[in-house]
Amino acid sequence: MSTGPEVRVRAPGKINLALRVGPPDGDGYHPLATVFQAVSLHEDVIAAPALDLRLTVEGPDADRVPLDDSNLALRAARLLQERTGITAGAHLHIVKQVPVAGGMGGGSADAAAALLACDQLWGAGLDRTELVALARELGADVPFALTGLTAVGSGRGDVLTSAMVSGTYHWVLAVQDVGLSTPEVFAAFDDDGGRAAPAPHLDDALLAALRAGDPHEVARHLVNDLEGPALDLRPELRDVLAAADRAGALAAVLSGSGPTVAALAVDERHARSVAAVVREAEVARDVLVVSGPAPGARVLEHVSGG
Ligand code: C5P
Numbered sequence: 001m002s003t004g005p006e007v008r009v010r011a012p013g014k015i016n017l018a019l020r021v022g023p024p025d026g027d028g029y030h031p032l033a034t035v036f037q038a039v040s041l042h043e044d045v046i047a048a049p050a051l052d053l054r055l056t057v058e059g060p061d062a063d064r065v066p067l068d069d070s071n072l073a074l075r076a077a078r079l080l081q082e083r084t085g086i087t088a089g090a091h092l093h094i095v096k097q098v099p100v101a102g103g104m105g106g107g108s109a110d111a112a113a114a115l116l117a118c119d120q121l122w123g124a125g126l127d128r129t130e131l132v133a134l135a136r137e138l139g140a141d142v143p144f145a146l147t148g149l150t151a152v153g154s155g156r157g158d159v160l161t162s163a164m165v166s167g168t169y170h171w172v173l174a175v176q177d178v179g180l181s182t183p184e185v186f187a188a189f190d191d192d193g194g195r196a197a198p199a200p201h202l203d204d205a206l207l208a209a210l211r212a213g214d215p216h217e218v219a220r221h222l223v224n225d226l227e228g229p230a231l232d233l234r235p236e237l238r239d240v241l242a243a244a245d246r247a248g249a250l251a252a253v254l255s256g257s258g259p260t261v262a263a264l265a266v267d268e269r270h271a272r273s274v275a276a277v278v279r280e281a282e283v284a285r286d287v288l289v290v291s292g293p294a295p296g297a298r299v300l301e302h303v304s305g306g
Contacts, residue, residue: 006048007120011113011145011297012038013098014105015171015255015262017210017218020200021225024190029140032157033200035207036141038148039171039292041097043106044300045073045113047121050091053077059096060286064179072107072138073114079134080115084124092117099286101179103256105141112145112297120299141256148296150210152202166213168291169264170271172249174240174284176259180230185257188229197225219250219264230258237261240283247277 014036022031055074057065065071069078073092081087092114098106112135119126126134128146135142140156150163186194209217231237237254240261244252248270249263263278265271271289279287 005121005302006046007117007299008044008046008301009113009117009120009297010042010044010300011109011116012148012294013041013043013109014038014141014144015292016224017222017253018202018206019224019226019256020202021189021194021197022200023195023197024186029156030186030189030194031155031200032140032153033202034153034157035150035163035202035210036144036153037150037169037292038144038294038296039290040294041104041173041288041290042294043098043109043113044095045110045117046093046095047114047117048091048093049121050089052089053092054089055092055094057094057096059094061096061100064100065094065096072111072142076111076114076134076138077118079137080118080122080124083134084122084126086122086124088122090118090121099175099179099260101181102175102260103180103254103258104260105145105256108139108141109145109297111135111138111142116146116297116299120302146297149293152207163207163210165210165293167215169215169218169293170266170268171290171292172244172263172265172271172275172278173255173288173290174244174261174263174278175286175288177285178259180234180257180259182257185226185230185233188233189226192229192232194229200225215250215264215266222251222253222264224254226257227254230254234259236283239281243278243281243283244274246281247274249274
């Protein structure tokens, strides 16, 4: 039983509406021009007082989450300890919805949620700017999980500008059983001619369509430079894209480095009908209906227990 306050923080998974990738820099990282949208599939991190740092996970993919020091939520808590000099521990419990290695930033959401939860639990009192700076050290997608909604990412995807968006977008997600490794997909991009890629550039038409709240127009501008390399590594993803197309989705695109495919629908009812057809095609482990934009990491409960 917990004896102190417990903090529950929710952070969203994301899809990339556009992901343009430039040639790798000296560190092997790629300059990106991307539009992130946070969606209603999320990670909850519950932080409870403990003498040291420990981690437990629940959810359909729980057995695939590393519990050692490579776990991004633990690294986030440790980074906060180091930077603030706080020696208190925490038991972090992750309730996981976002697929592991799915291209939806699940691990990044865990890290963002853990940062905010530990900040609250320990009374560290960091402001948003300080949290974003720590988030950036943990991974390129972590700052976006803190800020949420819809944003343009540049740099390595970690330099964010919020995007103006009208309306709600309804997405069908086709989730795969076996994840894809982000470094492997970027390496395939490099081998596919990516080393000579031009500097990444976003088409203004996507941002205009988002401002106008027009899903048909947004659909025309969904793009992902990692889709080709991911399809080379996992040819059967073509069947997923084709199933979404046959099901009448406005368009479908690989999310991030995949393998999750996101298909855009006109409204929620349409999304449900697209999802039913994609499900029947048996090309995915799970077919989910979500919406965006969703808020960034936020505290849900801060309960004094005993
Ligand atoms: O930043 P993060 O740890 O999430 O990135 C995981 C891996 O993805 C990196 O090690 C790198 O191989 C690749 N990556 C990249 N360029 C980016 C972001 C990630 O090459 N902008």
